[in-house]
Amino acid sequence: MTMRGLALAALGAGMLACSANAQPAPDGPVYENGTDLVLPTNYRSWRFIGAGLGMTYDGERGTQATGPDNPRFTHAFVNPAAYDHFMRTGSWPDGTVFMLEFRASQTEGSINRAGRFATQLTLLEAEVKDSRFPDGWAFYNFGPGSSLARVAKPLAGAQVASCVECHSEHGAVERTFVQFYPHLLEVAREKGTLKPGH
Amino acid sequence: MTMRGLALAALGAGMLACSANAQPAPDGPVYENGTDLVLPTNYRSWRFIGAGLGMTYDGERGTQATGPDNPRFTHAFVNPAAYDHFMRTGSWPDGTVFMLEFRASQTEGSINRAGRFATQLTLLEAEVKDSRFPDGWAFYNFGPGSSLARVAKPLAGAQVASCVECHSEHGAVERTFVQFYPHLLEVAREKGTLKPGH
Numbered sequence: 378m379t380m381r382g383l384a385l386a387a388l389g390a391g392m393l394a395c396s397a398n399a400q401p402a403p404d405g406p407v408y409e410n411g412t413d414l415v416l417p418t419n420y421r422s423w424r425f426i427g428a429g430l431g432m433t434y435d436g437e438r439g440t441q442a443t444g445p446d447n448p449r450f451t452h453a454f455v456n457p458a459a460y461d462h463f464m465r466t467g468s469w470p471d472g473t474v475f476m477l478e479f480r481a482s483q484t485e486g487s488i489n490r491a492g493r494f495a496t497q498l499t500l501l502e503a504e505v506k507d508s509r510f511p512d513g514w515a516f517y518n519f520g521p522g523s524s525l526a527r528v529a530k531p532l533a534g535a536q537v538a539s540c541v542e543c544h545s546e547h548g549a550v551e552r553t554f555v556q557f558y559p560h561l562l563e564v565a566r567e568k569g570t571l572k573p574g575h
Numbered sequence: 576m577t578m579r580g581l582a583l584a585a586l587g588a589g590m591l592a593c594s595a596n597a598q599p600a601p602d603g604p605v606y607e608n609g610t611d612l613v614l615p616t617n618y619r620s621w622r623f624i625g626a627g628l629g630m631t632y633d634g635e636r637g638t639q640a641t642g643p644d645n646p647r648f649t650h651a652f653v654n655p656a657a658y659d660h661f662m663r664t665g666s667w668p669d670g671t672v673f674m675l676e677f678r679a680s681q682t683e684g685s686i687n688r689a690g691r692f693a694t695q696l697t698l699l700e701a702e703v704k705d706s707r708f709p710d711g712w713a714f715y716n717f718g719p720g721s722s723l724a725r726v727a728k729p730l731a732g733a734q735v736a737s738c739v740e741c742h743s744e745h746g747a748v749e750r751t752f753v754q755f756y757p758h759l760l761e762v763a764r765e766k767g768t769l770k771p772g773h
Contacts, residue, residue: 421758422658425623428648431690448690450626457620480757487754487773488745492629492646494755547686556685557692559678560619575685 404456405472406505413528414503414517417456420476424460427453427558430482430493434543450480450495453558459506463561467568469551473506480522498522503529504544504552514552516540549575602654603670604703611726612701612715615654618674622658624651625756628680628691632741648678648693651756657704661759665766667749671704678720696720701727702742702750712750714738747773 404423407415417423431448455463459473479500482493503517516537517529532540544552549571555561556575565571602621605613615621629646653661657671677698680691701715714735715727730738742750748768753759763769 422622422655424620425650425652427693428626428650429687429690429692430628430648432687432692433689435686435688450628452623452626454623460620487747487752488633488741489627489630489755490633491631492627494627494630495625496757498757543686549685554685557687559694559696 404458404474406474406507409528412507412510412515413530414474414505414515415528416501416519416525417474417476420454420456420474423454423456423476425452426455426460426561429557432557435547448482448493449499450482450493452478452480452495454478464564467550467565467570469506469553471506471508475504475553477502477504478522501525504540506551512541514541514544548572602656602672604672604705607726610705610708610713611728612703612713613726614699614717614723615672615674618652618654618672621652621654621674624653624658624759626650627755630755633745646680646691647697648680648691650676650678650693652676662762665748665763665768667704667751669704669706673702673751675700675702676720699723702738704749710739712739712742746770 404417407417409415429451432451454476456472456474459470462468462470462473478498479502480495481497481499483489483496484491484493486494499522501519501522503519505515505517506513507515510531515531517531518536519525519529531537541552544554548554549556549562550565555565555571562571602615605615607613627649630649652674654670654672657668660666660668660671676696677700678693679695679697681687681694682689682691684692697720699717699720701717703713703715704711705713708729713729715729717723717727729735739750742752746752747754747760747770748763753763753769754773760769
């Protein structure tokens with residue numbers, strides 16, 4: 378090998394290591410058995426996109442919020458690569474993972490007098506965009522906060538029919554409720570990706 | 576230069592570029608004129624640590640929440656390096672930046688029937704840990720969401736006296752209200768960094 382060849386080889390090795398380091402950590406869905414979703418335990422380091430308190434919806438059978446005396450906070454997070462893509466385009470890439478946590482709420486704790494703040498995790502759900510699903514999206518339930526599943530199967534049949542119907546009919550962007558995420562809503566407006574009527 | 580020298584120099588250049596890439600982006604406070612805080616415009620990509628709705632506090636003069644008909648959401652974010660440090664230690668490093676956004680809320684929007692979700696940004700505040708301040712912490716107000724300041728001066732005198740008093744007396748960890756951030760509260764309990772009484 379010539380001196381120049383060796384120098385280039387060495388530089389090349391350096392650059393290779395470099396570009397491997399420069400790649401973003403893979404943050405899309407991790408599956409077992411093809412479509413079972415492994416709980417992304419670091420989802421609280423993802424991008425926070427919105428909060429709600431005691432939200433109920435048309436046609437819902439009242440399983441998610443629990444009345445005025447015990448309303449639940451909902452916190453929605455999305456993986457950073459999908460968030461960055463949405464900020465640029467107003468749309469969701471394949472590999473988007475939404476995590477929706479439900480937390481109990483409390484008032485008059487510590488120096489708080491009115492209003493409510495979030496306390497323990499009660500339920501954790503996910504929604505994933507993956508073109509391998511017939512529908513393009515899948516829904517998962519990791520169960521109660523006190524005993525989260527390590528892996529969840531995609532909801533199927535009657536378990537998921539109302540999710541699919543409501544997200545398809547009422548999601549402001551694709552199958553997601555961007556109308557409840559004000560920071561994303563501005564981006565979708567600017568990029569022209571809101572569905573008609575939103 | 577020998578062949579080996581050139582190869583090492585080339586490899587060195589590759590590694591230098593590499594380690595520059597591998598360094599986390601600096602995410603601590605950026606100042607002008609020593610202590611004026613530049614608005615971290617990317618704070619929504621930081622770590623979300625907690626939400627509240629319509630929260631009021633002992634001794635408060637009612638400037639932050641606005642009554643039961645128009646409660647505001649509060650969303651707290653912290654810079655990733657400080658968050659990672661807290662997860663390891665239960666305490667805040669110098670260079671911690673809290674961003675607290677206030678958002679209006681709405682109900683009966685889209686398919687929502689009860690409960691509330693967040694809408695436009697109404698106010699943005701910051702709290703910074705920096706040992707150069709006599710007090711160790713400083714407070715900033717970037718003003719209303721419709722016209723955020725690019726840079727804010729540390730609050731001083733009567734503007735900040737009640738912030739300092741309340742955060743000092745009632746913060747569960749140092750000068751921060753970890754009692755309202757359930758995910759951090761678990762870590763502080765485990766690490767034994769909660770103040771007595773919490």
